[in-house]
Amino acid sequence: MTDLQCLTPTQQPRVSDHMDQIKDMITQIINNDCAYIIDGDVYFAVDKSPNYGRLSGRKLEDNRAGERVAVDSRKRNPADFALWKAAKPDEPSWDSPWGPGRPGWHIECSAMSAHYLTFKFDIHGGGIDLIFPHHENEIAQSCAACQESNVSYWMHNGHVTNNNEKMSKSLGNFFTIRQITDLYHPLALRYFLLGTHYRSPVNYSIAQLEIASEAVFYIYQTLRDCEDTLSPFQEVNGQNVCITPAAKDCISKLQTDFQTKMSDDLSTPHILNASLQEALRFINSGLNMLKKKQQKQQQLSAVQSLTELEKEVKGALSVLGLLSTLAYSEVLQQLKGKALRRAGMIEDDVLHLIEERALARKNKNFSRGDQIRADLASKGIALMDVGKETIWRPCVPVEQEPQAPAAST
Known part of the structure; x- marks a missing residue:
């Protein structure tokens, strides 16, 4: 990331280091009558969030339960989501007021954001696929814990595709x-x-x-x-x-x-x-x-x-x-080095071909000189005649025209 000139984050928090903050936020949501406990699980009651759906533009009644995960029949509303999950065999767990378990997916982000940035901050980022339900649920539970909770700007990036x-x-x-x-x-x-x-x-x-x-x-x-x-x-x-x-x-x-x-x-x-x-x-x-x-x-x-x-x-x-x-000059040399690596060549190879091309042109063998230039261009190496000197630079590889078949005799 440093090579890409990305700034180093001030904090890189881990969920496992912030269990106290997570449990404190869940407790606050329960105390504000926006969550309920069932057999060691804690669920957020979406009915208590009048603005639920304001980020995604989705209406609660339009959501179809059971499409992503099986519906828990114990929930009061199929759209209610877990703040804390009771421990299951062979899963990591932590002690809590509701029994051993682990945090739900959404509460982790709200708790750590509030811990480092307070309940009011400017920008929250993430992939476009996180708008619903993840970020929608973040808003709901953060506001349930603190009415003044607010994010000024939500920035969602598109997915990366490979050849579409x-x-x-x-x-x-x-x-x-x-x-x-x-x-x-x-x-x-x-x-x-x-x-x-x-x-x-x-x-x-x-x-x-x-x-x-x-x-x-x-x-x-x-x-x-x-x-x-x-x-x-x-x-x-x-x-x-x-x-x-x-x-x-x-x-x-x-x-x-x-x-x-x-x-x-x-x-x-x-x-x-x-x-x-x-x-x-x-x-x-x-x-x-x-x-x-x-x-x-x-x-x-x-x-x-x-x-x-x-x-x-x-x-x-x-x-x-x-x-x-x-x-x-150093950046240019690095770019040329990468181009040579893509071409499977070293600079001496290019310089040798430049000399060979110069000799071919001197002997009026222009077809050979043109072929050398075209071969290099197909590998992403462009030759440029500057006065009496020939230099090279990286270029977008140029597809060569197919050669005509040799005449049969």
């Missing part, structure tokens, strides 16, 4: 983060995940990871080029130089879009696919213009414009967790 099939161990299409980052840079995986709105299903596929990896390389190559090009102009910083109107508009649009879209339920796909791309294109265009001969004042203005825009881009990347603490 639900990802699961039983189907054999399940991957761990470690398996993915063995072949793809963690920033590429993060970019891929941010490319889909968190409430929507995330369709995991190699093709999408390849696209994300190329996008991250483009970002860091742009930042590296900007750093290299602007480094000789460090004396411009601090001078009273105005940025260009076009740069000012680009910066303003990035700031406005970022604030608006991120405030709109964290619309990260729009930022990655529109606002950020537009700013990166502007930077690359500005870098090309800066290389051309210009008047001194125009040059200084261009430098200041690119400097300010680079800061805005880095600020957006930082919020999104896509700004590495490593040097741009």
Whole structure:
């Protein structure tokens, strides 16, 4: 998770360490006449919760009992759910005022949330499949324990699918983060995940990871080029130089879009696919213009414009967790290393083929030179001729055209 630039949780509580808090909350719910005891089991009485269903939008009378688990005939209402379950043979159990047993599924979360965050806190997250019954029951029992209980925002993430099939161990299409980052840079995986709105299903596929990896390389190559090009102009910083109107508009649009879209339920796909791309294109265009001969004042203005825009881009990347603490060059080298691993090659292999291609072209054997380039592109390695030099970079693997069969004689 650290590689993905996820912040470490302040607390990572375990249910077994919070039995006292769980039993205290159940006791409070019983004292408030919202739960009842039967043979060592404690059930929440949903009839005591007038707003039950407010999160999911489901009405109590629409729920059909017995579809998920067998209905306990001892319950007053089939929708009532367990706060405490009496001990069964060979199951872990703890002592309680109602006899030995263990907590129900829902009460654990309410008790630990209240312990660390109080009964009022801002955000509660979880998978979309937890809206009902889990989170609905959390709300009901928390309010039964404390009338002032409230969560300001419920955020539910979509499921992860693999090539449009639900990802699961039983189907054999399940991957761990470690398996993915063995072949793809963690920033590429993060970019891929941010490319889909968190409430929507995330369709995991190699093709999408390849696209994300190329996008991250483009970002860091742009930042590296900007750093290299602007480094000789460090004396411009601090001078009273105005940025260009076009740069000012680009910066303003990035700031406005970022604030608006991120405030709109964290619309990260729009930022990655529109606002950020537009700013990166502007930077690359500005870098090309800066290389051309210009008047001194125009040059200084261009430098200041690119400097300010680079800061805005880095600020957006930082919020999104896509700004590495490593040097741009190091991130680029890591991305190239992952591409080589996916291609089953080492850099010496690529450099050897670059030399072979150069020799073929020198001997006017252009078909061989083109074939070398196509073979590498099919493995996710793109060759780029820059002046008299050929360099390589990762790319989305390109399918080769099928070769025509040789003519028979």
